[in-house]
Amino acid sequence: MPNRLRISLVIPVYNEESHLADCLNSVLAQDVPFYEIIVVDNNSTDATRQIAGLFPGVKVIQEARQGVVFARNTGFDTASGDIVARIDADTRLPVDWTRNLTRIFQDEEQGAVTGQVSYYDTSLAHTLSICDRILRRSVAWLLGPNMALQGANMALRRDIWHKLHRATCDHGGIHEDFDLAIHIAGAGFSVRYQPSLKASVAFRQATSSWLTFASYYWLCPKTYFQHGIPRGKRLVPVVVAIITLYPLLHLLSKGYNEESQRFSLSTFWNGQPVVRVNPATFVE
Numbered sequence: 006m007p008n009r010l011r012i013s014l015v016i017p018v019y020n021e022e023s024h025l026a027d028c029l030n031s032v033l034a035q036d037v038p039f040y041e042i043i044v045v046d047n048n049s050t051d052a053t054r055q056i057a058g059l060f061p062g063v064k065v066i067q068e069a070r071q072g073v074v075f076a077r078n079t080g081f082d083t084a085s086g087d088i089v090a091r092i093d094a095d096t097r098l099p100v101d102w103t104r105n106l107t108r109i110f111q112d113e114e115q116g117a118v119t120g121q122v123s124y125y126d127t128s129l130a131h132t133l134s135i136c137d138r139i140l141r142r143s144v145a146w147l148l149g150p151n152m153a154l155q156g157a158n159m160a161l162r163r164d165i166w167h168k169l170h171r172a173t174c175d176h177g178g179i180h181e182d183f184d185l186a187i188h189i190a191g192a193g194f195s196v197r198y199q200p201s202l203k204a205s206v207a208f209r210q211a212t213s214s215w216l217t218f219a220s221y222y223w224l225c226p227k228t229y230f231q232h233g234i235p236r237g238k239r240l241v242p243v244v245v246a247i248i249t250l251y252p253l254l255h256l257l258s259k260g261y262n263e264e265s266q267r268f269s270l271s272t273f274w275n276g277q278p279v280v281r282v283n284p285a286t287f288v289e
Contacts, residue, residue: 010087010107011040013163015080017073017156019047021094022056024207028094029060037103040086047076053094074181077156078173081166090160095207097125102204106160109199116194117161117186119154120202127208128257128268138200140243145198147239151229152196154186158204161185165194179231180224187232211251211258218255219248 014032018025025044032042044057044065057065068079081089088110092098109118121141123134145152154161159182169192174184186196210218222244229237260273 009037010110011085012088012090012103012106012160013041013043013084013086014039015043015045015077015084015089015091016094016096017045017047017068017076017080017091018049018053018057018094019073019076020049020051020053022049022052024095025053025056026059028092028096029057029063031097031099032092033060033062034100035098035103036100037107039090039103041084043080043083045076045080045083047071047073072175072177073156074173074175074184077181078170078175081163081170084163087163088160089163089166091156092159092204093157093206095209096157097205099203102202105202109202110160110162114195115162115197116165117154117189117196118159118199118202119152119182119186119196120158120198120204121200122155122158122204122206124208125205126258126261126263127211127254128261133208133254133257141198142200144240144243147243148236150190150196151234151236152186152190152198153180153225154182154189154196156182157206158202161189162194165189165192168192178224179228183225183228184232187228187234208254208258211254215251215255218251222247 016028029042032039042063044063045068046054046057046065047068048071054065057063066079066083068076077091080091088106090106106118109115121138123137124130127133169188173188190196210221213221225244226237226240229240256273257268260268262269
């Protein structure tokens with residue numbers, strides 16, 4: 006069995022009362038328990054903080070500066086494990102996630118890792134998950150040593166974070182996960198895509214408006230451009246293709262009926278868009 010590594014988990018949250026309980030249930034169901042679980046409340050106005058407090062062993066802390074990058078950084082600074090993992094409040098983990106992560110980090114050259122995601126709250130979820138898997142493998146090939154991290158399913162060594170955290174960017178108009186990966190790789194540490202590290206997520210971006218959807222995905226190549234990394238140009242056709250598919254993705258996601266687990270036009274017309282704080286929104 007691999008040597009036991011202490012894994013701290015950080016979950017930044019803002020108004021996540023509809024997802025957080027399922028997320029934490031999956032976190033606490035791990036066959037190898039987390040060393041610590043840190044929920045960072047970023048000024049929630051709903052029952053998010055109270056829900057987090059109902060789960061034994063979950064540490065809830067506050068970050069007053071609005072923006073997921075600030076909540077993430079505060080959580081990472083608080084973490085004391087050997088490995089600092091991060092997921093979103095809508096992430097659901099398989100029971101062997103920590104065991105798999107431990108195995109991955111037995112490789113001492115492994116600095117940071119991001120994994121594969123599937124979707125659970127959209128029509129044609131299985132098909133979209135397969136397409137996403139193909140897309141992420143392609144992006145990993147396109148980016149190579151500049152591979153990005155995805156906040157819904159990622160981890161890095163804590164000592165790397167403490168070497169770099171003051172260098173990472175916290176201004177608006179960037180994707181905070183991509184920025185972190187850029188700084189890690191720039192310091193000579195490896196950032197790898199590991200498809201064996203699996204998690205399920207909600208496809209909430211697709212239920213938002215076209216402008217919000219397009220702005221969010223455009224942050225991906227934009228972050229590379231702001232750091233002067235030419236390889237980021239390779240993401241442009243990928244992002245354009247995703248944005249072009251917005252009408253279909255929006256229809257499938259917003260029309261998903263949770264009770265029947267099928268597409269419904271009535272659900273599409275009557276459903277409300279999911280409001281999330283965009284990573285590009287900060288109070289500086």
